[in-house]
Amino acid sequence: MARRMGSLSVFLVVLVLVISLEMQAEVAEARTCKTQSSKFKGYCLSDTNCRNVCRTEGFPTGSCDFHVASRKCYCYKPCV
Template sequence: MESSRKFFPAIVVLLLLVIATAQARECETESSKFSGMCMIQANCDHICKTEGFMGGDCRGFRRRCMCRTQC
């Protein structure tokens, strides 16, 4: 029982490191093809996918279409 208490923190730290490295970072860039204010998420997402990105979202006060990609 005592030996399992010694190894538990090490196992938790190792698990957290594996999870952190498995998640890919995402970067955002403004869509070059989307024009006007971005009001409908699905439209932005579709345009970004046609530009070769993973997807897109309407962002910010000016409602711009921002496309997502892996960094």
């Protein structure tokens, strides 16, 4: 009886892991749209500053990314 309960416990743990991995895969498939900030001025050195400017533009987040030979502030949001 104890061996059967142990096997059942292992099965349930594996089942929970598989379900949680499937849920993460669905979230990872969501596309993110990237737009250059229209309000950020100058060379982008701080992701925090960029993120704050993007929030004033209605985006949930932003970061400094390389563009050709400089770093610019890009804002991100889930694509619709």
